[in-house]
Amino acid sequence: MLTEDKKTRFRVYEEKRRILLVEDDIVNREMLKESLGGTYNIVIAETGEDALSILRTQYETISIVLLDLNLPGIKGVEVLKRIKANPAYSHLPVIVMTSEGEAEVECLTLGAIDFIPKPYPPSKVILARILRTVELSEDRDILRVTERDNLTGLYNKEFFYRYAQQFDLYHKDTKTDAIVLDINRFSTINERFGKACGDEILKRVAEKALDYVNEAGGIVCRSDADTFMFYCPHRDEYEAMFKEMSDYTGGTPGDYRIRLRMGVYSDVDKTLDIERRFDRAKMAADKVRGNLSKPIGFYNSEIHETEVLAEQLIDDFSSAIREKQFAVFYQPKYNIRGEKPHLVSSEALVRWNHSKLGMISPGVFIPLFEKNGLIQELDRYVWSETAAQIRKWKEEYNVTLPVSVNVSRIDLYDPELTEKLQKIIDGNGLCAGDLVLEITESAYTENAEQIIERVKNLRNMGFKIEMDDFGSGYSSLSMLSYLPIDALKLDMHFIWSAFGERKDTRLLEAMIGLAALFKLPTIAEGVETEEQVTALEKMGCDIVQGYYFSRPVPAEEFEKFIKKAQ
Ligand code: C2E
Ligand code: MG
Ligand code: MG
Numbered sequence: 001m002l003t004e005d006k007k008t009r010f011r012v013y014e015e016k017r018r019i020l021l022v023e024d025d026i027v028n029r030e031m032l033k034e035s036l037g038g039t040y041n042i043v044i045a046e047t048g049e050d051a052l053s054i055l056r057t058q059y060e061t062i063s064i065v066l067l068d069l070n071l072p073g074i075k076g077v078e079v080l081k082r083i084k085a086n087p088a089y090s091h092l093p094v095i096v097m098t099s100e101g102e103a104e105v106e107c108l109t110l111g112a113i114d115f116i117p118k119p120y121p122p123s124k125v126i127l128a129r130i131l132r133t134v135e136l137s138e139d140r141d142i143l144r145v146t147e148r149d150n151l152t153g154l155y156n157k158e159f160f161y162r163y164a165q166q167f168d169l170y171h172k173d174t175k176t177d178a179i180v181l182d183i184n185r186f187s188t189i190n191e192r193f194g195k196a197c198g199d200e201i202l203k204r205v206a207e208k209a210l211d212y213v214n215e216a217g218g219i220v221c222r223s224d225a226d227t228f229m230f231y232c233p234h235r236d237e238y239e240a241m242f243k244e245m246s247d248y249t250g251g252t253p254g255d256y257r258i259r260l261r262m263g264v265y266s267d268v269d270k271t272l273d274i275e276r277r278f279d280r281a282k283m284a285a286d287k288v289r290g291n292l293s294k295p296i297g298f299y300n301s302e303i304h305e306t307e308v309l310a311e312q313l314i315d316d317f318s319s320a321i322r323e324k325q326f327a328v329f330y331q332p333k334y335n336i337r338g339e340k341p342h343l344v345s346s347e348a349l350v351r352w353n354h355s356k357l358g359m360i361s362p363g364v365f366i367p368l369f370e371k372n373g374l375i376q377e378l379d380r381y382v383w384s385e386t387a388a389q390i391r392k393w394k395e396e397y398n399v400t401l402p403v404s405v406n407v408s409r410i411d412l413y414d415p416e417l418t419e420k421l422q423k424i425i426d427g428n429g430l431c432a433g434d435l436v437l438e439i440t441e442s443a444y445t446e447n448a449e450q451i452i453e454r455v456k457n458l459r460n461m462g463f464k465i466e467m468d469d470f471g472s473g474y475s476s477l478s479m480l481s482y483l484p485i486d487a488l489k490l491d492m493h494f495i496w497s498a499f500g501e502r503k504d505t506r507l508l509e510a511m512i513g514l515a516a517l518f519k520l521p522t523i524a525e526g527v528e529t530e531e532q533v534t535a536l537e538k539m540g541c542d543i544v545q546g547y548y549f550s551r552p553v554p555a556e557e558f559e560k561f562i563k564k565a566q
Contacts, residue, residue: 016039017039017134018062019063020062021066022047022068023068023097035123036123039131043058047071048075051079052079055092061170062092063134063138064095064133066095067096067097077106080111083111084110092137094112094113095115095130097117097120098118151202152222154206154222154228155221156221157223160219174233175234176232176234176270178230178264178268178280179232179238179262179263180228180262181228182227182285192256204249205249206228208244208245208249212230234267238264242260242296261285262296263284263297263299264297265281280299280307284298309364314374321381326382326385327351328350328389328555329349330347330552330555330558331346333544336541336543341533343564344402347404379408382405382406384427391430397559402433403436408443409443409451412439412454417454421435431462436464438468439455439468441471448479455483459484466489469491470511471511488522490511490512490525491525493526494507494508494511495546516540522540523544524544527545527547528547528548533548
């Protein structure tokens with residue numbers, strides 16, 4: 001069992017509040033220390049200068065200021081003015097202690113919240129006033145952000161980050177871990193068993209998570225849908241904690257096994273933004289996504305290097321667009337239904353010819369840009385370049401060869417998507433049929449209805465839609481009957497596993513058959529050998545794309561395929 005370390009247990013409301021007592025008179029000081037010391041931690045300032053310098057460094061842990069007006073050096077009224085003029089701590093409640101009736105009005109105008117008259121009233125009166133003031137001011141703070149997640153009762157992300165920062169302030173020398181816990185394929189659980197069941201699982205995770213922080217110290221929140229974040233005193237291993245959480249939440253519903261995955265950024269660097277620390281934990285969690293034998297990932301030097309590279313690529317993005325470092329390559333697609341394979345279209349695939357790092361494959365930067373939204377700008381660039389290229393080929397070779405471009409999920413949420421595409425088409429004198437849109441299967445899994453609506457619009461405009469990477473996501477086969485698509489691109493892994501070591505083409509055959517049932521042509525990508533082409537042809541596959549015919553090549557090089565086809 002965990003050993004309890006009182007020092008590292010953290011409840012914001014269990015910590016003793018700190019009062020800054022600004023008072024030069026030793027007798028008064030001792031008296032107030034005596035009456036308040038049991039309930040509060042008292043920080044003493046004997047002069048106004050002292051008080052301001054303490055505030056500068058410690059304002060975050062101070063809950064209230066008790067200010068004597070009659071001070072040597074800077075006067076109390078001036079101290080009050082300066083406190084209220086500094087945005088970092090102007091929100092701190094200040095109670096003024098005075099025997100001079102007239103100063104009261106001035107102090108209230110300046111922002112003091114209450115008075116304690118001298119000679120002092122009984123200590124329980126003082127305590128009650130302070131308590132009420134502290135509560136009022138904290139409530140006001142809390143109201144600014146809704147603190148808790150409705151479903152689980154845990155903190156929400158915004159509040160959690162604030163509390164994590166406070167945790168640091170109270171535990172400067174405590175090694176701390178940032179942890180992200182996710183439920184694998186949570187959307188599938190919701191879809192298969194209903195939202196109520198999904199909610200139940202989230203509550204169970206929350207319950208156990210709270211048990212954990214109650215015992216180990218630290219705080220926890222539900223940050224979004226199925227993601228929980230912990231900020232806790234460091235420990236070397238998380239196997240036991242993870243097992244306990246999994247055992248508690250893993251059994252339901254029916255025979256479906258719910259699996260968790262966890263990412264730990266151990267002994268965080270406290271100079272980093274709090275969000276950044278949790279980004280690191282998230283990266284560690286993503287690293288073990290789908291890895292059932294290793295559900296706990298730790299942030300390590302390998303992830304760190306990826307992070308550094310990612311930062312560099314993001315920094316370099318704008319200049320790369322300006323300097324046209326992104327090149328569009330084209331890979332031919334061949335129809336294999338006729339006597340001889342013939343060129344029917346191609347796919348535009350972007351590459352980054354980075355000024356310092358050389359050629360970078362989209363597998364590296366696309367997922368990154370999809371995360372931060374830069375993909376929209378990049379895609380727009382690629383679509384424009386591609387449209388210009390189609391026009392050029394039209395003019396030079398008098399051919400109409402549709403080219404497909406990739407459309408990211410994020411693009412589909414862009415309200416101006418249709419206008420942007422229309423503009424690109426019009427600007428190059430093309431029609432919608434010249435540009436085919438590849439939309440990856442996984443784009444349909446979230447907000448399916450909204451996405452389907454958008455894709456329908458695009459189709460109504462005349463664009464042909466190909467569903468990319470079919471079979472890699474988890475969209476149900478029944479969706480095929482109502483999705484607005486014109487062709488299915490089978491995910492490469494299908495081809496590879498069908499023709500792999502344990503050759504078994506049954507699944508591939510079934511897929512092609514199914515597509516035919518829905519009158520959808522199939523495109524096989526990742527086709528590398530003649531044997532595969534022959535087999536696919538027999539199975540009824542329509543179009544083939546892959547290294548067997550050609551790798552993606554620069555536009556000039558692609559022209560040889562056009563010439564050959566003429
Ligand atoms: P994708 O759209 O499924 O593209 C097919 C990928 O398979 C390409 O990788 C292509 O080079 C590769 N490929 C084609 N034939 C073969 C083969 O026979 N064997 C093997 N091993 N691979 C083959 P690439 O160019 O690295 O692109 C990777 C992914 O990046 C693409 O997958 C697509 O999702 C994304 N992508 C590429 N360009 C763009 C773009 O302009 N915009 C967006 N949003 N995504 C892009
Ligand atoms: Mg594609
Ligand atoms: Mg694909």
